Amino acid sequence: MSATDSAALRRALEFQDAMLEHVSRTFALTIPELPGPLRRSVTNAYLLCRIADTIEDDHALDADAKREHSERFIAVLAGREAATAFSAALAPRLSAHTPEAERELIARTDDVITVTHSLPAADRSALERCVTTMSRGMWACQSSADTSGLATVAELDQYCYYVAGVVGEMLTELYCSHSPDTARHRDRLMALAPSFGQGLQMTNILKDMWEDRRRGVCWLPREVFTGLDGHPDDLLAALDAPAFREGLRHLVGIARGHLANARDYTLLVPGTELGFRRFCLWAIGLALLTLRNIHRQPGFREGRAVKVSRRSVRIVTATGGALAGWNMPLKALHGWLARGLPAPDETPSYVRRGVAMSGS
Numbered sequence: 001m002s003a004t005d006s007a008a009l010r011r012a013l014e015f016q017d018a019m020l021e022h023v024s025r026t027f028a029l030t031i032p033e034l035p036g037p038l039r040r041s042v043t044n045a046y047l048l049c050r051i052a053d054t055i056e057d058d059h060a061l062d063a064d065a066k067r068e069h070s071e072r073f074i075a076v077l078a079g080r081e082a083a084t085a086f087s088a089a090l091a092p093r094l095s096a097h098t099p100e101a102e103r104e105l106i107a108r109t110d111d112v113i114t115v116t117h118s119l120p121a122a123d124r125s126a127l128e129r130c131v132t133t134m135s136r137g138m139w140a141c142q143s144s145a146d147t148s149g150l151a152t153v154a155e156l157d158q159y160c161y162y163v164a165g166v167v168g169e170m171l172t173e174l175y176c177s178h179s180p181d182t183a184r185h186r187d188r189l190m191a192l193a194p195s196f197g198q199g200l201q202m203t204n205i206l207k208d209m210w211e212d213r214r215r216g217v218c219w220l221p222r223e224v225f226t227g228l229d230g231h232p233d234d235l236l237a238a239l240d241a242p243a244f245r246e247g248l249r250h251l252v253g254i255a256r257g258h259l260a261n262a263r264d265y266t267l268l269v270p271g272t273e274l275g276f277r278r279f280c281l282w283a284i285g286l287a288l289l290t291l292r293n294i295h296r297q298p299g300f301r302e303g304r305a306v307k308v309s310r311r312s313v314r315i316v317t318a319t320g321g322a323l324a325g326w327n328m329p330l331k332a333l334h335g336w337l338a339r340g341l342p343a344p345d346e347t348p349s350y351v352r353r354g355v356a357m358s359g360s
Contacts, residue, residue, distance in 0.1 A: 013040070083109045316337075
């Protein structure tokens with residue numbers, strides 16, 4: 001690598017580390033727990049996924065524009081298009097409501113891609129597959145989304161796979177490529193990874209349902225809200241109906257079941273991989289606390305009403321960090337965090353059907 005290339009990579013890595021703190025409170029907390037080479041790859045993966053999310057979430061882009069820019073981003077990742085050309089085309093079209101950090105991330109896509117292309121070939125392959133599957137899957141789902149909600153839980157499973165399940169698979173591939181001890185459990189980890197992702201994504205969907213409504217979408221499945229009268233075009237308008245509260249309780253239970261799979265996933269990781277375990281444990285703990293807030297306040301009307309307090313974050317990180325190497329205490333901690341939550345009516349699937357859709 002030339003001196004010029006080395007300087008460009010150093011600048012890109014500095015930007016990557018700084019940007020993580022601006023675009024994610026949770027991952028800025030958990031990713032630094034990973035060992036150095038893995039931390040670089042996972043940080044880069046998160047920023048790539050955030051670029052894909054920014055395209056899909058932007059109010060100013062219609063479905064055709066989202067598809068165009070998503071495909072261009074896929075081409076950038078594969079090395080078929082210059083990142084600077086992608087940024088120059090997308091940046092002027094972003095909504096005025098797009099957060100400044102995300103604007104900067106789009107503007108400096110070339111720095112993100114510089115890091116991507118410096119990663120080991122196996123890591124780059126995992127990242128490219130994930131972003132391609134996510135971008136095309138999100139476009140397919142969002143192009144038909146509205147405030148009436150999804151029809152079925154199966155459709156919710158599909159959406160969660162594209163948004164989070166495939167990320168779980170990618171992270172598992174990265175972990176296994178960096179840890180031979182973890183790789184011995186690869187098949188079982190890959191089976192659980194989509195469910196882990198779905199537990200976290202369902203929690204976000206429930207927490208952010210009012211913010212999503214303001215964007216004109218709803219990801220809640222209508223089939224669990226049986227007995228609702230009226231409001232066919234706006235599911236959340238029935239918030240105060242007993243049938244809506246019961247449906248919400250059911251979804252909290254499903255999410256809890258997925259997070260139990262996430263716990264099992266984490267316990268498969270060798271106890272010596274403390275950074276990896278903390279990364280998983282903190283995400284699970286914060287999700288469970290968020291579900292508890294939602295369950296206690298089913299009539300909440302904005303996400304910040306059920307946001308986990310900073311004090312609770314400190315308790316989860318300190319306790320999970322101290323117990324990270326011990327399976328039995330971690331099981332007890334998970335049970336304590338999940339106390340009071342409704343049990344799932346049935347064991348959630350591992351969402352393996354998403355794998356067959358990943359090439360679409």
